[in-house]
Amino acid sequence: MSAILNTYNRKKISFKKGKGSFLYTNNGKKYLDFVQGIAVNCLGHSNSYLNKAIEKQLKRVWHVSNVFTIPEQEKLAKRLKQKTFADYIFFQNSGAEATEAAIKFARRYFYSKGQFKKNRILCIKNSFHGRTLATIFASGSKKMTEGFSPKVDGFDHFEFGDHKKLEKSITKRTAAIMVETIMGEGGIKVIPDFCLVGLRKLCNKKKILLILDEVQCGVGRSGKFMAYEYAKIKPDIVPIAKGIGGGFPIGAVLVNKKVASGMKPGTHGSTFGGNPLAMSAGNAVLDIMFKKGFLNNVRKNGNFFIKELKLLQRNFPKIIKEVRGKGLLIGLVLQTNQTDFINELMKNNLLTVRATEDVVRLLPPLTVTKKEIKLALKIIEKVCKKK
Ligand SMILES: *Cc1c(COP(=O)(O)O)cnc(C)c1O
Numbered sequence: 459m460s461a462i463l464n465t466y467n468r469k470k471i472s473f474k475k476g477k478g479s480f481l482y483t484n485n486g487k488k489y490l491d492f493v494q495g496i497a498v499n500c501l502g503h504s505n506s507y508l509n510k511a512i513e514k515q516l517k518r519v520w521h522v523s524n525v526f527t528i529p530e531q532e533k534l535a536k537r538l539k540q541k542t543f544a545d546y547i548f549f550q551n552s553g554a555e556a557t558e559a560a561i562k563f564a565r566r567y568f569y570s571k572g573q574f575k576k577n578r579i580l581c582i583k584n585s586f587h588g589r590t591l592a593t594i595f596a597s598g599s600k601k602m603t604e605g606f607s608p609k610v611d612g613f614d615h616f617e618f619g620d621h622k623k624l625e626k627s628i629t630k631r632t633a634a635i636m637v638e639t640i641m642g643e644g645g646i647k648v649i650p651d652f653c654l655v656g657l658r659k660l661c662n663k664k665k666i667l668l669i670l671d672e673v674q675c676g677v678g679r680s681g682k683f684m685a686y687e688y689a690k691i692k693p694d695i696v697p698i699a700k701g702i703g704g705g706f707p708i709g710a711v712l713v714n715k716k717v718a719s720g721m722k723p724g725t726h727g728s729t730f731g732g733n734p735l736a737m738s739a740g741n742a743v744l745d746i747m748f749k750k751g752f753l754n755n756v757r758k759n760g761n762f763f764i765k766e767l768k769l770l771q772r773n774f775p776k777i778i779k780e781v782r783g784k785g786l787l788i789g790l791v792l793q794t795n796q797t798d799f800i801n802e803l804m805k806n807n808l809l810t811v812r813a814t815e816d817v818v819r820l821l822p823p824l825t826v827t828k829k830e831i832k833l834a835l836k837i838i839e840k841v842c843k844k845k
Pocket of ligand 1: 552553554555557586587588589638642643671672673674675699700
């Protein structure tokens, strides 16, 4: 009997080691890992450059409080600032913490302007922003909030794609719209560029803030460093997490000057956030990701993968309903429940993970090779043929 609290339907498989795109079990079985800790290990398993960077930092200093200046944190913040819309960055330890901080920053901005009642956040129904009390109520999902009353107030909702409801839901009390640029857990739903442009315009018109949750789709996953770059817009607040530490837990919130003006010493904090060890991992990830051609390659491989999956969809329309995604954030929408399909893929040594709406998520490391993608395609085709 496991002593772990029963909150996951865990598969009875564990791994001894990982290297790049592959995981190995104790009895030597080899799996192509297209979960990668759910879009976390952007450089694959046991990347030697990342390992070395962390080892080097291990021998210097792991953790000091944010009451001191942390040079590794200053460095990572500066690099994120240089490559994004952001003027300032705050470091956390996870995605939920980062999105929750994003909510705090939005509310605090209007508070600092004397608009004390402008504090509601408008979100997409059944989106995903994490598992803290505030963020589950931000998602507005019945499944995630059930049993966790009293409700954390301050969130309103509209359905994905319902532009009319979106406009109608903005009131004098709305402080911000918060959406995932590409919905991850919600089924790899891409917000089209023209909608993102429209969202930005709408927020400007209503003088409210635009929060884009890029915890899953950010940090190279979409084929651009940030997924909003495709739409050529500038958000006000962006929480990131999953990919930035390459497997080390890091969350961060990117904000512009305007939003930053609402915060001052004592208004927010974190014990662990941004410690030297975590920052050495973040900096190492960016060393590799900012190399010339890296993101180009993610786009190229992503396009190839999606194109080939669409061919499979054409050959197996009774099994595959749709292929969605951008870069290496890809969802295979099935005609029926995806559990069997995922188990069959696993029997054939390909690891994938579900998302809502019968979606099989394919999340290779951003360092995946074309050969490995072809191997995955072969396995997916084999399982389709068997069905
Ligand atoms: C995973 C995720 C979160 C939560 O991140 P945790 O690190 O699990 O707290 C928040 N938002 C989005 C879009 C996510 O995909």
